[in-house]
Amino acid sequence: MKRLQLQRWSNSVLSTRARTGSHLQHHLYNAVRRQSSTAAAVQPEFSTGEAEHETFEEIKLKTILRRTHSRPNQLKYPSPPTHAAHESAKLAALHARLYLPSRLPYETLARTLVDASADQDPNFNNESLSTLGHDLLTYYTSEHLICTYPRLPLSVIFASMYAYVGPKTLTAMTREWGVEHASSPGGEVDPGLLQFQRLAPGTELQEKEDGPRPYQSQPHWRKTVTSKIFYDNEFGDTAKTAAEGVSADQASATFVRAVMSAIYLHAGRPAAKRFFQQHFLSRHLNMAELFNFEQPTRDLTRLCARENFERPVAKVIAETGRKSRHPVFVVGIFSGQDKLGEGQGASLSEARERAAVAALKGWYLYSPLNVRLPSAMEEDEAAPWKPVHVDLGEVIV
Amino acid sequence: MTVQGLRTVTSAQNGAGAFILQCKRLDLHYNLQGASSHGLRTFVQTLLPKFARQYPQIEFRVSPTPKKHPVVRGHYINGREKPICVRNMQPNEILKKVILLKEASGEKNRRQSKPVRSLNESVRGIWSPYHGDLRGV
Amino acid sequence: MFSRSVLRRFASDLRMSAPSTISGAAPHPQRACLHQTASLKASQEQASSQLSSSKPESPLSATPRAQTSQPTTNQRTPPNNFIPQNRSHTPDEKRPVAPEFKEPLKVTRSLMERLPHLVGQAPHYVVAKLHDKPYLLTPGDHVRLPFLMPKVQSGDILRFNRASALGSRDFTLKGNPHIDERLFECRVRVTGTDAEPLRIKEKTKRRQRHVQQIRSKERYTVMRVMEVRVKTPEELLQEGAVIVEEGEDSPAIEAKA
Numbered sequence: 001m002k003r004l005q006l007q008r009w010s011n012s013v014l015s016t017r018a019r020t021g022s023h024l025q026h027h028l029y030n031a032v033r034r035q036s037s038t039a040a041a042v043q044p045e046f047s048t049g050e051a052e053h054e055t056f057e058e059i060k061l062k063t064i065l066r067r068t069h070s071r072p073n074q075l076k077y078p079s080p081p082t083h084a085a086h087e088s089a090k091l092a093a094l095h096a097r098l099y100l101p102s103r104l105p106y107e108t109l110a111r112t113l114v115d116a117s118a119d120q121d122p123n124f125n126n127e128s129l130s131t132l133g134h135d136l137l138t139y140y141t142s143e144h145l146i147c148t149y150p151r152l153p154l155s156v157i158f159a160s161m162y163a164y165v166g167p168k169t170l171t172a173m174t175r176e177w178g179v180e181h182a183s184s185p186g187g188e189v190d191p192g193l194l195q196f197q198r199l200a201p202g203t204e205l206q207e208k209e210d211g212p213r214p215y216q217s218q219p220h221w222r223k224t225v226t227s228k229i230f231y232d233n234e235f236g237d238t239a240k241t242a243a244e245g246v247s248a249d250q251a252s253a254t255f256v257r258a259v260m261s262a263i264y265l266h267a268g269r270p271a272a273k274r275f276f277q278q279h280f281l282s283r284h285l286n287m288a289e290l291f292n293f294e295q296p297t298r299d300l301t302r303l304c305a306r307e308n309f310e311r312p313v314a315k316v317i318a319e320t321g322r323k324s325r326h327p328v329f330v331v332g333i334f335s336g337q338d339k340l341g342e343g344q345g346a347s348l349s350e351a352r353e354r355a356a357v358a359a360l361k362g363w364y365l366y367s368p369l370n371v372r373l374p375s376a377m378e379e380d381e382a383a384p385w386k387p388v389h390v391d392l393g394e395v396i397v
Numbered sequence: 398m399t400v401q402g403l404r405t406v407t408s409a410q411n412g413a414g415a416f417i418l419q420c421k422r423l424d425l426h427y428n429l430q431g432a433s434s435h436g437l438r439t440f441v442q443t444l445l446p447k448f449a450r451q452y453p454q455i456e457f458r459v460s461p462t463p464k465k466h467p468v469v470r471g472h473y474i475n476g477r478e479k480p481i482c483v484r485n486m487q488p489n490e491i492l493k494k495v496i497l498l499k500e501a502s503g504e505k506n507r508r509q510s511k512p513v514r515s516l517n518e519s520v521r522g523i524w525s526p527y528h529g530d531l532r533g534v
Numbered sequence: 535m536f537s538r539s540v541l542r543r544f545a546s547d548l549r550m551s552a553p554s555t556i557s558g559a560a561p562h563p564q565r566a567c568l569h570q571t572a573s574l575k576a577s578q579e580q581a582s583s584q585l586s587s588s589k590p591e592s593p594l595s596a597t598p599r600a601q602t603s604q605p606t607t608n609q610r611t612p613p614n615n616f617i618p619q620n621r622s623h624t625p626d627e628k629r630p631v632a633p634e635f636k637e638p639l640k641v642t643r644s645l646m647e648r649l650p651h652l653v654g655q656a657p658h659y660v661v662a663k664l665h666d667k668p669y670l671l672t673p674g675d676h677v678r679l680p681f682l683m684p685k686v687q688s689g690d691i692l693r694f695n696r697a698s699a700l701g702s703r704d705f706t707l708k709g710n711p712h713i714d715e716r717l718f719e720c721r722v723r724v725t726g727t728d729a730e731p732l733r734i735k736e737k738t739k740r741r742q743r744h745v746q747q748i749r750s751k752e753r754y755t756v757m758r759v760m761e762v763r764v765k766t767p768e769e770l771l772q773e774g775a776v777i778v779e780e781g782e783d784s785p786a787i788e789a790k791a
Contacts, residue, residue, distance in 0.1 A: 282414025
């Protein structure tokens with residue numbers, strides 16, 4: 001609180017005729033402090049010109065007076081008023097930090113920071129923006145994944161979608177963009193802070209009771225991967241809701257999606273695509289770490305049968321210390337003359353499993369050269385479309 | 398279910414795609430009357446406006462602190478902060494310190510022996526003693 | 535990069551006549567986030583008026599404004615609050631010099647035959663040399679140079695043009711001693727400077743009780759590798775490469791044993 005008080009004082013400091021605060025000023029200042037959680041809303045409007053120098057103090061006093069009287073006005077609304085967006089230093093800094101296009105106004109950026117739990121009015125919160133942004137993000141990510149890795153199993157596609165545009169990733173991005181959370185939403189909050197009604201500690205997120213899935217209420221109901229495509233979201237999760245408030249993860253994810261759609265709406269599709277490539281696709285993800293096989297040898301046999309390869313045979317390539325405490329076996333899996341994969345382990349079966357995993361990953365992680373995405377056709381004068389190769393997917397056992 | 402997907406989070410590589418300046422806020426604290434704050438007071442009046450316009454990514458906060466030496470404090474994206482005492486410094490010296498804070502990543506200073514740090518796997522693979530031909534002794 | 539800085543002096547008058555390749559992009563609005571020092575309202579209004587008049591040709595200026603390896607301070611412009619924002623504001627003599635090649639790139643026939651194998655096998659690595667020190671780089675790597683690079687600031691993009699090896703998992707293109715810089719592209723982004731913890735070295739002299747303390751705290755430039763790309767044979771031919779027969783010191787692609 002002390003520092004906030006100091007920030008208020010800095011206006012008088014900057015003028016050459018600094019004066020100590022009178023009683024009236026103290027009163028006004030205190031009123032201002034209660035009004036604002038940060039000092040940004042109390043920014044005075046004075047120009048650098050020397051002509052206004054004599055009226056400097058008066059202007060300042062007037063500003064403070066006006067703001068003090070507008071306090072009930074500010075408290076009237078659940079989110080900061082629109083004109084506050086131009087006075088927030090945090091918001092301007094965020095705009096510049098993300099190199100957002102100049103056509104994207106501060107007001108829209110301020111709106112992306114207001115969650116639906118903070119302001120119910122759909123004209124002032126980011127719910128509609130985030131719906132569009134969510135669609136854009138999932139579209140660009142899924143087309144990138146499916147065209148670059150056309151043989152990925154569906155469960156791995158779900159996992160990689162989660163890794164690229166899942167709520168955890170979006171929360172991390174919000175942090176890396178330097179966005180701070182407001183402790184509680186309100187009209188007096190700096191518009192550069194992320195505003196949402198926090199979830200009460202210990203609240204359990206409930207699955208929606210009346211989900212679209214039939215037989216949901218039956219015990220031992222198994223969710224298949226195919227049903228996840230129809231009924232669940234892009235990560236294979238069922239939607240969960242809480243009675244009041246959202247978690248910080250949800251609010252951050254909504255914010256990032258809203259920024260994406262704000263760029264799309266104000267600056268156009270190419271800008272949105274570039275933003276997606278620079279902020280989302282440039283992040284590091286090792287696709288080979290997303291796989292978890294239960295019975296890789298069985299899967300590989302089925303895969304070879306499906307693709308009309310010869311039946312896979314495991315052969316020992318090299319070994320050392322078979323009768324020692326630390327034996328090492330190198331096992332390769334061959335289909336006819338072709339070596340499909342190779343693994344190394346402390347026992348023959350372990351090495352064989354690893355070889356099968358390597359062979360399966362080599363198959364599933366195939367990536368063609370010169371991938372062209374379907375969204376490239378949206379540009380003007382695009383070359384005629386050639387269909388991309390998308391494989392059958394995983395083997396079904 | 399034959400294969401399951403494991404859930405992870407992509408890790409950031411700042412600068413590989415978009416670049417975000419790690420310094421997000423600079424606080425400048427000075428004393429109103431103190432002689433040690435004279436340099437910072439001059440800096441705020443002369444050099445700071447131009448610097449702030451040059452780096453709009455950074456939020457600046459200027460505030461007097463009574464009976465204290467002047468401090469410039471940088472706040473970073475990773476949540477850390479870096480304070481530098483600028484008592485008795487000239488405005489040009491303070492500008493150098495402010496540039497230092499702007500360029501810093503906010504990480505703790507560490508000794509680092511290898512110049513390159515990579516998340517990628519080795520491109521050529523790892524050498525194995527079990528492969529290749531046997532060599533004569 | 536440093537050899538070019540020598541060239542810069544000679545090439546500056548040449549570029550005075552030649553048009554710049556970088557079109558003057560719409561200037562980024564000068565956004566003041568200066569907090570409570572000065573509102574800068576006048577300059578903001580001026581910037582917004584510029585903005586409305588300028589045509590929106592670059593919708594998302596997500597690339598940093600300062601992409602040159604040179605400081606963007608402008609001595610020639612009047613000092614009344616002018617901040618250089620993009621490359622068109624940088625004076626001619628301070629812009630990076632495009633390399634000038636006396637003769638077209640010569641590639642041997644065997645190199646052209648094996649280059650598609652190298653290009654098709656991602657990912658790639660490059661052994662880039664800076665001050666004759668090798669750095670093995672792959673895309674996304676974090677590089678901390680063992681020195682503070684002068685005249686760069688965070689956000690600048692540099693291109694490493696000297697490499698001794700370039701390869702993928704099974705193929706390596708080795709230079710003799712260096713690969714021609716027209717065969718590949720390796721770009722890094724300067725992300726800031728870093729410092730080591732303060733070191734104190736105690737020096738003593740014989741028969742003297744005084745212990746001298748030497749303090750040192752070096753500063754280093756930190757970078758991030760943006761791309762490592764091998765050019766395809768078609769690109770090389772399009773850029774005017776000439777196919778020659780085998781020579782003595784021509785670089786060749788070696789397959790892994």
